Amino acid sequence: MLESNIEDLTKKIITEFSKTIEMFGLTTLEARLFVYLYLEEAPMTLDEMSEALGKSKTSMSTSIRSLSDFNLVTRVWKKGVRKDLYVANEQIFKTIMNSYTGKWIDAANHQKDSLYDIKKQFKNENIPNSPLNNRLNNIIKFHQQLEKAMREIKQN
Known part of the structure; x- marks a missing residue:
């Protein structure tokens, strides 16, 4: 009975916490896999993950690769285990926030550079004071503020 209750509670935790993790750009399966591994605490093979979540080994491999890119999982070695x-x-919070804010900073910089290129076109076309150019300046300022905010979050 106790084991059944623990299993039910574990499923509820996986369901609820994975919803939060999904907000950071992970797929449902990636989020569920991460939460499962976090709760499990012991190193697991792709076969074990596949069996536990009822998904194919290929799906587990793809999800693990993505989680590894986010630095949410680490491959470990154990004597006598070949897999x-x-x-x-x-460190869930620090890891997710570093990855997430890093992506936001990169995206904001990329967009800001593209917007500056458009601003140069306004100068080349000699259209410095149009309402559209003023809006463009506001959009560039938004990206600067976004980048600054993400850098501040990342430093904490």
Whole structure:
């Protein structure tokens, strides 16, 4: 009975926490896999993950690769085990926020550069004071503020 209650509570935690993790750009499966690994605490193979979540080994491999790119999981070595083993990163907040804010900073910089190129076109076309140019300046300022805010979050 106790084991059944723990299993039910574990499923509820996986369901609810994975919804939060999905907000950071992970797929439902990636989020569920991360939460499962985090709760499991022990290194797991792709086969074990596949069996636990009822998904194909290929799906697990793809999801693990994505989680690894986010630095949410780490491949570990265990004596006598020939298959790759993975564990969840214990520092959830720091890891997710560093990855997430880094992507936002990169995206904001890329967009800002593109917007500056458009601004140069206004100068080349000799259209310095149009309402559209004023709006463009506001959009560039928004990207600057966004980048600044993300850098501040990342530093904390």
